Amino acid sequence: MATTTSTTAPAPAPARGARRPGARLKRRNALIGWTFVLPNFLGFAVLTLIPVIAVFYLSLTGWNVFGQAPWVGLDNFTRMLGDASFHRALLNTLYYSGLHIPLTLVASLGLALLLNQKLRGVAFFRTAAFFPYITSMVAIAVVWNMLFSPETGPINQFLDLFGIDGPGWTTSATWAMPAVVLVGVWREMGYFMVLFLAGLQTIPRELYEAGRMDGAGAWQRFWNITLPSLRPTMFFVTVILTIGSLKVLDLILLLTDGGPGQSTLVLSQYIYKKGFVENDFGYASAVSVALFLLCLVVTAVQFVINRRRQD
Amino acid sequence: MKRPLTATAGILAVGLTVSACGGSEPAADADGVVDLTLGTWASTSAPEFQLLVDDFNASHDDVEVSIQEYDTDNYETQMTADLSAGAAPDLYAQKTVSAFVTYQSGGQLLDVSDVADGLDEHVAGLGSWQVDGSTWAVPFRQDSWFLFYNRDLFDAAGVDYPDGTWTWDDYAEVAQQISDGTDADGAYQHTWQSALQGFANNQTPGADLLSGDYGYLKPYYERALALQDGGAQVDYGTATTNSLTYQAQFGKQKAAMMPMGSWYVATLLAQQADGEADDFAWGLAPAPQLDESTLDEPVTFGDPTSIGVNAAIDEGKVDAAKEFLSYVASEDAAVALAEIGITPAYQSDAVTEAYFGADGAPTDELSRQTFQVHDTRPENPVDPKIATVQTIMGDLHSAVMSESTSIDDAIAEAEQRAANEAGITG
Numbered sequence: 001m002a003t004t005t006s007t008t009a010p011a012p013a014p015a016r017g018a019r020r021p022g023a024r025l026k027r028r029n030a031l032i033g034w035t036f037v038l039p040n041f042l043g044f045a046v047l048t049l050i051p052v053i054a055v056f057y058l059s060l061t062g063w064n065v066f067g068q069a070p071w072v073g074l075d076n077f078t079r080m081l082g083d084a085s086f087h088r089a090l091l092n093t094l095y096y097s098g099l100h101i102p103l104t105l106v107a108s109l110g111l112a113l114l115l116n117q118k119l120r121g122v123a124f125f126r127t128a129a130f131f132p133y134i135t136s137m138v139a140i141a142v143v144w145n146m147l148f149s150p151e152t153g154p155i156n157q158f159l160d161l162f163g164i165d166g167p168g169w170t171t172s173a174t175w176a177m178p179a180v181v182l183v184g185v186w187r188e189m190g191y192f193m194v195l196f197l198a199g200l201q202t203i204p205r206e207l208y209e210a211g212r213m214d215g216a217g218a219w220q221r222f223w224n225i226t227l228p229s230l231r232p233t234m235f236f237v238t239v240i241l242t243i244g245s246l247k248v249l250d251l252i253l254l255l256t257d258g259g260p261g262q263s264t265l266v267l268s269q270y271i272y273k274k275g276f277v278e279n280d281f282g283y284a285s286a287v288s289v290a291l292f293l294l295c296l297v298v299t300a301v302q303f304v305i306n307r308r309r310q311d
Numbered sequence: 312m313k314r315p316l317t318a319t320a321g322i323l324a325v326g327l328t329v330s331a332c333g334g335s336e337p338a339a340d341a342d343g344v345v346d347l348t349l350g351t352w353a354s355t356s357a358p359e360f361q362l363l364v365d366d367f368n369a370s371h372d373d374v375e376v377s378i379q380e381y382d383t384d385n386y387e388t389q390m391t392a393d394l395s396a397g398a399a400p401d402l403y404a405q406k407t408v409s410a411f412v413t414y415q416s417g418g419q420l421l422d423v424s425d426v427a428d429g430l431d432e433h434v435a436g437l438g439s440w441q442v443d444g445s446t447w448a449v450p451f452r453q454d455s456w457f458l459f460y461n462r463d464l465f466d467a468a469g470v471d472y473p474d475g476t477w478t479w480d481d482y483a484e485v486a487q488q489i490s491d492g493t494d495a496d497g498a499y500q501h502t503w504q505s506a507l508q509g510f511a512n513n514q515t516p517g518a519d520l521l522s523g524d525y526g527y528l529k530p531y532y533e534r535a536l537a538l539q540d541g542g543a544q545v546d547y548g549t550a551t552t553n554s555l556t557y558q559a560q561f562g563k564q565k566a567a568m569m570p571m572g573s574w575y576v577a578t579l580l581a582q583q584a585d586g587e588a589d590d591f592a593w594g595l596a597p598a599p600q601l602d603e604s605t606l607d608e609p610v611t612f613g614d615p616t617s618i619g620v621n622a623a624i625d626e627g628k629v630d631a632a633k634e635f636l637s638y639v640a641s642e643d644a645a646v647a648l649a650e651i652g653i654t655p656a657y658q659s660d661a662v663t664e665a666y667f668g669a670d671g672a673p674t675d676e677l678s679r680q681t682f683q684v685h686d687t688r689p690e691n692p693v694d695p696k697i698a699t700v701q702t703i704m705g706d707l708h709s710a711v712m713s714e715s716t717s718i719d720d721a722i723a724e725a726e727q728r729a730a731n732e733a734g735i736t737g
Binding site: 064065066082083084085142145146148149150151152153168169170171172173174176257258259260261262263265273276277278279280 | 391413416546702706707710721
């Protein structure tokens with residue numbers, strides 16, 4: 001609109017043009033910039049931004065897919081406070097994240113350190129470690145479920161060799177979550193290993209040489225050189241890992257489907273069940289908003305901590 | 312963190328874009344033929360739709376029905392999206408009663424009571440599609456759960472065939488005998504909650520999913536766990552972790568008996584014909600009963616499958632759509648369905664004749680009697696709360712069958728959740 005008025009109105013246009021000779025060019029450049037961004041932005045807006053905004057609105061309604069979405073105010077959120085299944089899903093999500101994040105960090109960093117050495121066939125081992133990440137989740141779930149099988153599974157048969165009576169794994173309310181975490185760590189450590197490897201390559205060799213000159217042992221070099229130098233990578237990995245863990249869905253859905261009972265029910269799955277199975281989209285949207293806020297708060301805290309360390 | 316949000320609201324975006332393209336078409340084209348579309352799930356897994364449509368089109372010059380196919384596993388989700396976007400077909404198949412409740416209460420179905428009034432009493436399962444005294448869909452298929460048994464394995468174990476007078480205790484006893492006497496398991500109970508709860512819900516006097524009182528499930532679970540612990544039936548945990556299929560368990564003679572829905576008859580016939588299943592003699596017996604009082608007309612369960620009319624259908628097409636509905640519930644259609652091993656909602660001697668006329672079908676009297684005489688109750692009551700209750704009952708099932716929670720604790724938790732999440736108090 002602004003463009004058309006300024007070009008069609010005869011009197012002020014030249015005057016303004018005279019005052020700011022670069023304005024036209026600037027506008028032109030901006031427009032060109034916008035046209036470059038536009039296709040991507042349109043996709044983002046239609047498929048992500050508008051739906052996300054809609055979720056905030058829907059969370060305040062009792063929408064069941066068809067017809068009007070009756071306004072219910074904060075009812076969905078007060079319902080969440082008294083919903084034992086929601087509490088269970090929230091606790092399970094935190095349980096999963098609490099186990100999965102540190103274990104994956106340690107495993108992927110360990111792998112990265114190991115495969116950052118000059119080893120024969122290091123490229124092969126790096127690829128091998130990355131393999132689980134690019135394998136179909138469905139195949140992973142089927143195979144791991146067979147491995148975990150309480151009676152006929154190789155894992156329990158192996159434990160049996162040492163006289164250990166293995167647990168029921170994915171069929172036991174106590175062991176299902178650790179089993180799922182184990183598969184999650186195994187699957188994702190290769191991906192984060194690559195990120196850590198990239199981080200390790202950027203650490204100047206001189207630092208290690210200086211450390212050695214000063215008589216620092218391997219452990220001291222790791223603790224005082226490697227870890228601090230990896231801080232940006234570590235921060236990025238932690239944030240990505242945290243968000244991924246909080247919204248875990250496919251792994252759970254395929255391995256245990258939330259069972260036995262509700263022992264591995266997580267928030268994303270609860271949202272799916274309430275929305276797409278029970279057609280309670282208003283409430284499902286409210287739980288989505290809760291999950292969104294949880295992710296937001298945790299990530300914000302991580303940013304604050306990171307900034308403090310930086311200063 | 313974006314994904315669950317996008318998933319939930321994705322439907323909205325799809326709805327917005329698709330609704331722009333949906334327009335109304337004239338009721339009849341130039342040569343006076345009314346075109347109707349019928350929404351169904353994939354015809355590879357459901358050949359009955361193509362059969363019904365072809366037969367109907369062949370005998371009706373003024374109406375042309377065509378199938379609009381949806382993905383089988385995501386049928387309800389996709390249909391829901393299309394309905395809310397105004398892009399759904401004129402008629403659409405009802406796969407489950409719980410989804411039907413959502414469609415009906417959402418005003419997505421046309422009242423077809425006049426079609427239902429015109430049907431004779433041979434059509435079973437109408438009650439599942441009635442709300443507030445009106446009928447909203449017409450059933451054409453009515454599966455029931457029966458007991459499939461392997462006659463060869465019974466012979467090998469030297470055990471008498473079922474005689475139609477079994478209670479669940481008889482069933483458990485025979486299962487134990489067979490697994491002691493042969494390499495096969497006595498029975499296989501598939502991992503679905505309905506494989507146990509469907510019987511308990513319908514055979515126990517006074518049992519009701521909507522009562523919030525689930526103590527009646529206990530004897531059924533005790534029996535199943537005893538079979539599992541006694542080695543007469545594969546563990547639930549083994550079945551889920553190894554993704555066992557019921558087709559392989561029975562078809563490959565790993566188990567001598569299996570309660571299963573009548574849809575498996577067609578599958579078993581086909582798999583025996585092409586060698587996917589072993590070649591053995593089998594038969595149908597009535598579902599075992601809770602006690603002897605119901606042996607005359609054995610109580611079993613099964614959800615009917617029906618077709619409803621989209622409430623947004625063009626007014627000029629309504630009569631043709633209703634004509635199609637009358638046809639699918641007729642004896643002609645039923646005989647055609649029975650010939651390909653599908654259990655029609657319309658039951659008569661001619662239908663039974665056609666059903667057992669197939670190659671490889673059992674020929675014994677009990678199988679026929681099983682097919683013809685039974686009191687099939689709906690698996691799910693028609694109620695908006697049923698989806699929530701089924702989720703709760705599914706969790707109960709996996710908790711008990713995996714033996715990670717005691718029966719009493721799991722039942723108590725389910726009752727608590729029914730009160731908390733569905734507002735049902737016992």
